[in-house]
Amino acid sequence: MIYFDNASTTKIDNEVKIVMDNAYDKYWANPSSLHRLGFEAEKQITGARKQIANSLSISDKNLFFVPSGTIANNAVLHSFDKKGSNILISKTEHPSIFEAGKNIEAELRLVKVDQYGYVDKDDMLSKIDENTSLVSIMHVNNELGSINDINRLAELAKEKNPKLYFHSDGVQAFKKICTDLRNIDFYTISSHKINGPKGIAALYIKDPSSFNSLYFGGGQELKLFSGTENLPAIVAFAKATELDNNYDNISKINRYLRQEISKIEDVKILSAEEDSSPYILNICFKNIGAEILLHYLEMDEIYVSTGSACSKGHDSRVLDAIGVEDSYKGGCIRLSLQKDSTMEEAKIVVDKIREKVEIIRRIIG
Known part of the structure; x- marks a missing residue:
């Protein structure tokens, strides 16, 4: 089996x-409990x-755990949702x-992008x-791999309006490319994109007092995201941040593909050659159905995607936004890599894509 759909999710690493x-066995108590077992559980979360x-x-005082990147992103938008104001997204x-x-x-205002998905400043x-x-x-586009210079964009945005806040979805960037948050107010990261477990993500908040929570309850996460913490996933998330992302090797594989x-x-x-994540490569074949190609590859246990797994069953607005020709x-399929992807796998994928494309074209004439 060759799995090149890692932008959708990665397989959990064995060490993770x-x-x-181990956390399920040893630290199963509620971290909010006042007894010794609760204290030991809370200590594990603090360390993670x-x-x-x-x-x-x-600072760890600015990092808050949430169940998913989707919840973090939604929470940020709704925190600044006020009638009479406007919010910009790409x-x-x-x-x-x-x-x-x-x-x-x-009011929602949509910002244009160029042919590679870079935001038009x-x-x-x-x-x-x-x-x-x-x-x-977004820091790294999940379908194209385009890396936006979020610090520069934030700097320019705040020069125009010093009162606005700047958020970036860093799910496809975290632990894969350099991350500098000096001008960023909110930044979303997720565990299952870096060989950690699903069900846990985190949100960086530069100034917690600026954030209006949608969640009320026991007061966990500084009262911003109430709910009993998912301790096993949190400590596993921390372990996943220790893994080597093998950036240089992945870059070589991307260049070969x-x-x-x-x-x-x-x-x-x-996907652009420069300023693009090597973990994502989007390719399109003329007059071929991507789903047909996907399933032909699946016959040989090669797994890719046709775009964002979170847009299942819908045409890609990303392809519309960058002006891809109808033909x-x-x-369009997306090949997405992870730290353990190999050149041997890439060579097989290339041969099989070439073979399947030829077969499909012969069938459709």
């Missing part, structure tokens, strides 16, 4: 799984919080931002005014 299983915060070069944001934006009282600035409360721009797939007739590579738009 051991830590998680510090470890994850250190990996972002932030046209290529993850569904957890884009769909949340459709359900706010504030001039368009962003033209849409910011004195009523802009929040700008949310790019070079060999570009030799196939009538193909477009949508190519239906034939």
Whole structure:
């Protein structure tokens, strides 16, 4: 089996799984309980919080655990949702931002992107005014791999309106590319994209007093995200941050895939060569159905995706936003890598893609 759908989710690492299983056995008490077992559980969460915060070069006092990146992203948008204000997001944001934006009282303003998915800074600035409360721009695009210079965008946005806040969805960036949050007010990260467990994510909040929580209850996470903490997942998340992302090797594999797939007739590579995450490669074949190609590859136990797994059953707005031609738009697949992906796997994937594309083209004429 070759699994090249890691932008959707990654397989939990064995070392991470051991830590998680151990936590289920040893630290099963409620961290809010006042007895010794509760104290020991709370101590584990405190240590994990510090470890994850250190990996972002932030204070642990500014890191808050949440069940998923979707919940974190939704929470940030709704925290600044106020009638009479406006919120800016890019046209290529993850569904957890884009769909949340459709359900706010504030005016939603969509920022243009170029052919590779990079945010148009001039368009962003033209849409910011004195009523802009929040700008949310994804760090690494989940379908294309485009890396936005979020610090520069935040700096420019705040020069136009010093009162606004800047959020970035860093789920596809965290532990894969350099992360600098000096101008960022909110930043979302997730465990299951870095070989950790599902069901746990975290939100960086520079100034917790600026955040209006939607969640009320026992007062956990500084009263911002009440609810009993998922301790086994939290300590496993921390362990996952220790893993080597093998960036140099993944970059070599990406270059190989790019070079060999570009030799196939009538193909477009949508992911930019520069300022793009090597873990994501989006390619399109002319007049071929992506789902057909996906299932042909699946016959040989090769697993890829047709875009964001969070947009299942829908056309990609990302492809519309970057202006992909109709003849190519239906034939786009995403290959996404993780730390343990190998060159041997990549060579097999290239050969099988070439073979399946030829078969499909012969069938459809």
